Amino acid sequence: MMESLNNLVFQTRRDILRMVHAVNSGHPGGSLGCVEFFVTLYNEIMQHSNDNISNDIFILSNGHISPVYYSTLARAGYFDIKELSTFRKINSRLQGHPTNHDNLPGVKISSGSLGQGLSVGIGVALSKKLNDDSSLVYVLTGDGELQEGQNWEAFMYASANNVDNIVVTVDYNGQQIDGSTKDVLDIGNLKSKLESFNWKVLEIENGNSLDEVYKTLSEAKNNCMKGKPIVVLMKTIMGNGVDFMMHNHKWHGVAPNDEQLVRALKQNPETLGDY
Amino acid sequence: MKKIINQGNKDTRSGFGEGLTELGRINSEVVALCADLTGSLKMNTFAAENPERFFQVGIAEANMMGLAAGLATGGKIPFTGTFANFSTGRVYDQIRQSIAYSNKNVKICASHAGVTLGEDGATHQILEDIGLMKMLPGMTVINTCDFNQTKSATLEICDLDGPVYLRFGRPKVANFTNLSDKFQIGKGLLLNKGSDVTIVATGHLVWEAIQALEKLYVNGINAEIINIHTIKPLDEDIILNSVNKTGCLVSAEEHNIYGGLGESIARLLTSKAPYPQEFVGTNDTFGESGSPIDLMKKYGLNSDSIYDATIKVLERKN
Numbered sequence: 001m002m003e004s005l006n007n008l009v010f011q012t013r014r015d016i017l018r019m020v021h022a023v024n025s026g027h028p029g030g031s032l033g034c035v036e037f038f039v040t041l042y043n044e045i046m047q048h049s050n051d052n053i054s055n056d057i058f059i060l061s062n063g064h065i066s067p068v069y070y071s072t073l074a075r076a077g078y079f080d081i082k083e084l085s086t087f088r089k090i091n092s093r094l095q096g097h098p099t100n101h102d103n104l105p106g107v108k109i110s111s112g113s114l115g116q117g118l119s120v121g122i123g124v125a126l127s128k129k130l131n132d133d134s135s136l137v138y139v140l141t142g143d144g145e146l147q148e149g150q151n152w153e154a155f156m157y158a159s160a161n162n163v164d165n166i167v168v169t170v171d172y173n174g175q176q177i178d179g180s181t182k183d184v185l186d187i188g189n190l191k192s193k194l195e196s197f198n199w200k201v202l203e204i205e206n207g208n209s210l211d212e213v214y215k216t217l218s219e220a221k222n223n224c225m226k227g228k229p230i231v232v233l234m235k236t237i238m239g240n241g242v243d244f245m246m247h248n249h250k251w252h253g254v255a256p257n258d259e260q261l262v263r264a265l266k267q268n269p270e271t272l273g274d275y
Numbered sequence: 276m277k278k279i280i281n282q283g284n285k286d287t288r289s290g291f292g293e294g295l296t297e298l299g300r301i302n303s304e305v306v307a308l309c310a311d312l313t314g315s316l317k318m319n320t321f322a323a324e325n326p327e328r329f330f331q332v333g334i335a336e337a338n339m340m341g342l343a344a345g346l347a348t349g350g351k352i353p354f355t356g357t358f359a360n361f362s363t364g365r366v367y368d369q370i371r372q373s374i375a376y377s378n379k380n381v382k383i384c385a386s387h388a389g390v391t392l393g394e395d396g397a398t399h400q401i402l403e404d405i406g407l408m409k410m411l412p413g414m415t416v417i418n419t420c421d422f423n424q425t426k427s428a429t430l431e432i433c434d435l436d437g438p439v440y441l442r443f444g445r446p447k448v449a450n451f452t453n454l455s456d457k458f459q460i461g462k463g464l465l466l467n468k469g470s471d472v473t474i475v476a477t478g479h480l481v482w483e484a485i486q487a488l489e490k491l492y493v494n495g496i497n498a499e500i501i502n503i504h505t506i507k508p509l510d511e512d513i514i515l516n517s518v519n520k521t522g523c524l525v526s527a528e529e530h531n532i533y534g535g536l537g538e539s540i541a542r543l544l545t546s547k548a549p550y551p552q553e554f555v556g557t558n559d560t561f562g563e564s565g566s567p568i569d570l571m572k573k574y575g576l577n578s579d580s581i582y583d584a585t586i587k588v589l590e591r592k593n
Contacts, residue, residue, distance in 0.1 A: 053350055101376055108348050110377045113368050119338045120373055123345015123353075130306070130327065130351065150369070153338035161330075 005210050007271035008039045008075060013241045014274060015071035015084055017264050020255040023088040026096065029251035030142065031068035033173050033208070033236035038072040040213045041138060045221060050078060050105045056135045057124050059109060061117020062142035062171065063097035064253070069107075070094050074275070078106035081275040115148025117141060118168060122158050122229075125166040136224055139168045144176030147185050152197075158229040159198035167220045168199075169232040172207070175249035190233060200228045207234035208241075241268055276492050277467050279485050285422035285450045287443035287479075288386040292317025294429025295354060295384075299325045302433060306346055309356045310336045315445075316356035316386050336361045340369035340381075347379040352433060355381065359388035359442055360401040363408055374438050375411040382432050383408075384441045388418070389529035390562040390570040391479055392445040400562040406534020408440040409507045415460060416507040418442040418528070418536075420481035422450040424504060427458035435460055442478070444529075446567045449482045452502075463510035465517075469499035472585050472592075473517040473524040477503045477536050480527040480555065483571075486578035491585060498585065506536050511543055518550050523592040525584045527555035529576055551591040553584040 012035045020026035042048065046056040060069050067087065074081040079093075086092035093104040097112025109120050121139035128135060141151065158166065170190070178184050187193075194201050200223060204216045213234070220230045238252065239245025242264040245256075256264055298305045299321045308330040309318050322329040332339040336357055343353040355362065362385035363370070374381045390400045409416045415435060419425040425443045432439045456464070466481070467488060476484040481502045491498050499517050503510065518524050524544065526537035537554040544552055557574050571577045 053348075057348070059345075099376060101378060109344060109379075110372050113372045116337075116341050116369055116373050119341020119369075120345040120348065122338075123342035123347075124349045125345070126330065126342065127346045127349020127351050131349070150337040150341065153333075153335035154341065157332060157335065157338055157342070 002210060005039055005043060008043065009035050009210065010268045011270065011272040012039060012068060012071045012075065013268045014265060014270060016067040017242070017256060017261060018274065019067045019070070019084055019087040021261045022085065024255045025088055026067055026255055027064040027253045028067065028255065029175070029238040029245060029249070030062065030065040030171060030173065032240050032242060032245065033238045034065055034068050034140065034171055035241065036208050036210050036213050037140070037169065037234060038068050040210055040217060042072050042076050044214055045217045046138060047135065054131070054133045054135055056138060057108060058138045059117045059121040059124065060098060060140050061111055062114065062140065062145050063111030066096065066098045069098055073106040075272070079104065084275040114142070114145040115150045118151050118154040121166055121168065122154055122163055125163050128165055136221065137166045139166065141168065141170055143170050143172045143174065143187060143190070144181050144184070146170065146187055146190070155194065155197045155199065162227050163229050164225050164227050167217070167224065167230045167232065169234050171236055172233045173236045173238045175238045175252060177249070177252050179249055194231050198228065200230045202230065202232045204232060204234040207236035243267065276488065279451050279466065281449035281451050283450055284447040286445060286447045287419055287422055287425040288315070288445060289317050290419070290422040290425030291384055291386065291429050291441070291443055292320065294426040296320040296324065297430060298433050299328065302352065304350065304352050305354065305433060306330065306351045307354045307356065308332055308339050308343055310334055310339050310361065312357050318356050336366045337369050340366045341373055343381045344373035344377060344379045347381050353381050354384050356384050356386070358399060359385035359404045360399060363404040364401060367407060371411060375414050378413065379438060380436055382439045382441060384429070386443055387445045388442045389444060389479065390574055390576070391529060391567040393567045393570065394564050396564040397561040402531045402557050402562060403534060404442060405506055405528070405530045405536065409539065413437060414507065415439045415505065417460065417505050418478040419504050420478055420502055421448060421452055423452045423454045424458065427454060427456070428504065431458045431460055444479055448479055451482065451485070461505045461508045461510055463513040464502040465499070465513065466502050467498065467500040469497040469521065471497045471521055472589055473499045473501065473514070473521045474527065474581060474585065475501045475503055475514060475524060475536070475540060476527040477506060479529050480576060483576070483578040484527055484581050487581040487585065490578070490582050496585065496589065503536060506539060509539050509543065514540060514543060515548055518544065518548050523550050523588045524552045525555060525581060525588055526552060527581050530556050532556035532558055551588050553588040555580050555584050
């Protein structure tokens with residue numbers, strides 16, 4: 001299993017790099033940081049399909065990491081991988097930030113304007129409870145995004161109402177556009193804040209380890225339906241997998257040039273066939 | 276001139292409450308959310324009868340809109356309830372991205388619209404919400420005129436697959452339409468046939484237009500009155516058929532003339548039937564504290580204002 005997931009990780013990184021390079025825009029940093037999460041979630045954790053709302057549902061709140069989302073969906077069979085070449089181009093379903101507006105399979109909601117996905121995910125979780133549906137809702141948010149106040153309305157709501165069929169993962173890379181989250185607006189001790197909001201908090205020390213992501217998401221899943229919502233603080237490295245991009249917020253929203261693309265791809269060999 | 280009877284004053288928000296209660300009984304997919312204004316929105320009966328389908332979200336409107344989008348994603352038909360200001364301006368981006376752009380089947384139900392909520396003043400009044408909401412692609416915008424129409428609208432929007440903004444008010448006003456009248460989204464109602472001038476009114480101003488009618492009639496003016504409850508999509512046919520006959524038009528609404536019903540009609544007239552139009556509405560101003568009657572007088576939103584605008588447009592027509 002790990003070998004095939006590893007292959008998928010390399011291929012997803014290549015997809016991300018080639019997509020943003022082709023249009024000289026997009027967000028490679030956070031996308032690369034979350035590759036292991038997406039690969040694990042879609043291949044090992046969720047029961048998912050396009051149309052069945054009784055399956056697990058994933059909501060992406062930090063919509064700017066659309067490249068990793070699109071690559072994952074395409075590689076999971078939601079649409080042809082060839083469509084990845086339309087990313088951010090005119091008449092494409094693969095908008096700069098993801099949307100269900102143009103009926104792209106797998107995408108349930110629009111995101112991009114930050115801080116909204118958590119509320120949406122909780123809403124989906126409430127609908128599952130009404131339907132006596134035991135499947136789960138998974139949400140991914142950024143950490144900088146937690147500066148948006150709506151998140152804290154949502155955190156407060158979910159624990160007060162025992163919404164325990166949701167697993168929220170925070171991409172805890174400590175970076176945002178203007179610099180480190182510490183310098184821009186320090187979010188402080190996130191773990192204790194969330195615990196004081198009465199969420200069960202799990203941590204992933206290395207969110208770029210398939211093994212650790214799998215173990216903790218499995219643990220999160222097993223702790224659902226026990227009265228508390230679950231949040232996973234997942235430490236990741238922005239730009240992971242490309243040496244000159246790693247740990248650098250400058251790659252939040254900048255595409256590699258031709259020469260940089262060659263270097264980056266050399267570090268990530270083609271495994272499953274480029275789109 | 277047709278006599279239109281007031282069956283007794285009632286608030287439009289209670290029409291919403293009754294409609295929602297009925298929906299709760301007949302449609303198990305209907306859910307309701309409220310941001311700490313259950314009594315004001317008249318959602319108590321629904322909440323009592325369907326505790327598992329009623330979500331008290333606290334004073335957190337942004338989260339409410341997101342929850343509603345999520346519930347709709349899960350196949351439910353969510354009705355959100357709070358004041359019009361907190362239903363629109365406060366949460367515009369949540370509505371824009373998570374509901375409108377995402378094509379979510381959410382019914383945004385808004386009480387206390389306009390100035391007629393009265394004494395609370397401008398922080399709680401909103402005169403910009405129709406403009407805000409009609410600019411959102413795919414959003415249906417409805418502004419009802421009385422209790423019966425609000426109840427009918429509440430029932431009807433449930434069957435429309437897509438986002439809706441339903442706007443109503445606080446005070447007790449004349450209840451003069453009939454529950455047996457078929458409420459059709461996007462279809463205006465001809466309340467009085469006339470030949471000299473077309474008066475197109477929405478919301479609380481419909482009854483004011485009816486009050487102006489008599490005074491106009493006494494002065495030899497035969498006014499045609501159209502009730503537009505659906506501001507978007509606008510019933511262009513009923514307006515064009517009338518104005519092509521009368522040759523002039525007055526629009527009347529409890530809203531800023533910038534961005535409201537009048538402006539939608541002006542766009543229609545300039546492109547298809549360039550007849551003179553006068554606007555009854557607030558003129559680029561906030562409201563203030565006061566009784567509803569005093570406010571409507573001061574801000575030019577009553578039957579006298581409609582009468583004056585009619586005389587003015589008739590002068591321009593001739």
